[in-house]
Amino acid sequence: MDALTRILELARVRGALDLRCQLAGGFSLDHEDAGPGEAPFHLVLAGEGVMELPGRRTLPLRAGDLVVLPHGTSHRVRDTRGTLHDAPILLDASGPLVLKSTAGEGPVLDLLCGRFVHAPDAGQLLFSTLPDALHVSLAEAHGMATLEAIVSVFRTEVGDLAPGALAVVTALSQALLVFALRAQLEHGLMPPSLLTLMADPRLGRALLAMLRDPAHEWTVEALAAQAAMSRATFARHFEAKGKQSPHEVLTLLRMHLAAEFLRRGDLTAAAVAERVGYRSESAFGKTFLRIMGTTPARFRRA
Template identity: 30%
Template sequence: MTRNESDDPLSSLAPFLRVKPELQDFCRFGGTWVSPHEASGGAQFHIVTRGHCVFEVTGHGPVKLGAGDTLLLPHGDAHVVCSVSTDGTIRSIVTEFRNAIRTKLTPGVACDTELVCGVLRGEAASEQALIAALPNFVVLRSTRLPLAERLHMLAICISDELDSNETGSTIIATNLATALFVMMLREHLKEAPPASGLLALLTHRSTSHAVLAMLREPARDWTLDLLAKTSAASRATLVRSFRKLAGLAPLAFLTELRLGFARQRLMTTNDPICVIAADVGYQSEGALSRALLRRYGVRPSKLRLGRSG
């Protein structure tokens, strides 16, 4: 039986999950090695295609990864990936380039660990909101071989398309990266169903349609009656569900969404503040400025100046 969109939140989310892929590294390591990764502006991922390694990030204990496991860092936090073995001298890592893709090697020692690494960048504010709703890192343990094979295949296909430089390669790679991210998100939701927040709202029928409508049209003059009609629920049911899953009433959640979108655009674009205000549902630059000050304690100009700091 085919599931319709109302029963499948991830299908409904598809328009908000388009990401720009940047496949960065093929890592082929052996012996004892340490590979640090700086913070980035996108969701970083590592797919272990052979062997084992250890992942470390500040504030969390070490996590061991094996072949077929996938690590996703939605917020692009700085981290370190290193060998399981700590015996012997730490091997130097040599970088070679094939077009825009780096190959990292530990010369002079047999390779026993391979990783495919990259970044998924969400370009729209709605994508940023969804990514921000994920935890600091997600580890997908591939105990089922087909999943490992599919993730590996997608990573290699993305690499091949970006490397080919053929007509249409960019859009093909983007769609493959979107599929990769949706698969990661699906497996995460299976393993750790969200109890609260944006993802919880999106996975419950009573609230998902209202949230999707807000994501599609944040500037619309939404009322509680209109949101209830969109959700095919009563006002009381909608308010009760939002408070249970997000700790906010629907219109308060809309305000959070609008200000989050505005903050993201101020920090990542040069769009005029008056344009951003209109796009997220504020009638003037001053109204947006006052709302941002109340919510974040900072004016729009300060957010924009802070981009390079």
């Protein structure tokens, strides 16, 4: 298992499809800020439109575009003409997936709208350093053949709504998040973070070693060996790519792994402390409180 997959597991990221929008004529739909632990997304199946973000920033929406809003930022989806008059909105909730539509002339903007739901605590490992919007052209990132295959599956599953269709679409939605994250990394658009560490072939090996064996007494020398680098080179590159020292990242990962154990509820706090490399339950409790903002006992109860 690679580091990003493990972090996605820790963050308990799940894709949820909310509705399909088929918008024509003059339309303008406002979306409020999402709640904690939610990152809305829009996938354009066909047509064109515009997304407006705070500060008058606009993003063009074209077939194959994916927009993810990691911080749940409020936004507006409108037609390309910037009409001042909203078309009447029709809702059809007769099927498993709600259909929102507007009547009007001109091409239809066909959208799948959903959200990525994640644990508010561990989710910050992924989402906190991301920009307000990830805008990815799947056609450019993966080629038209891949795009057409993905869109074809979405259209078929959403159109037919055969048994299990929403489960298929939900699983594909999570794959879309990975595509969006990869695109940010490949284009060098990410600030220093855990994600940029994961993207580095050698530093990523050290990060994965921490995740696989958090109880190990990792030293900078031992982590440098995982990355096949000298101690000094490893420490310098690690802090440049991650904006934190190896020890700080190790502590952060240990506490989020501890939170995962506590959620399961089958281990004592002392056993959890040992699993993540702490011989003293007291020292573990103090560190957990500092990183997670609550005690292990309160976290388990919550």
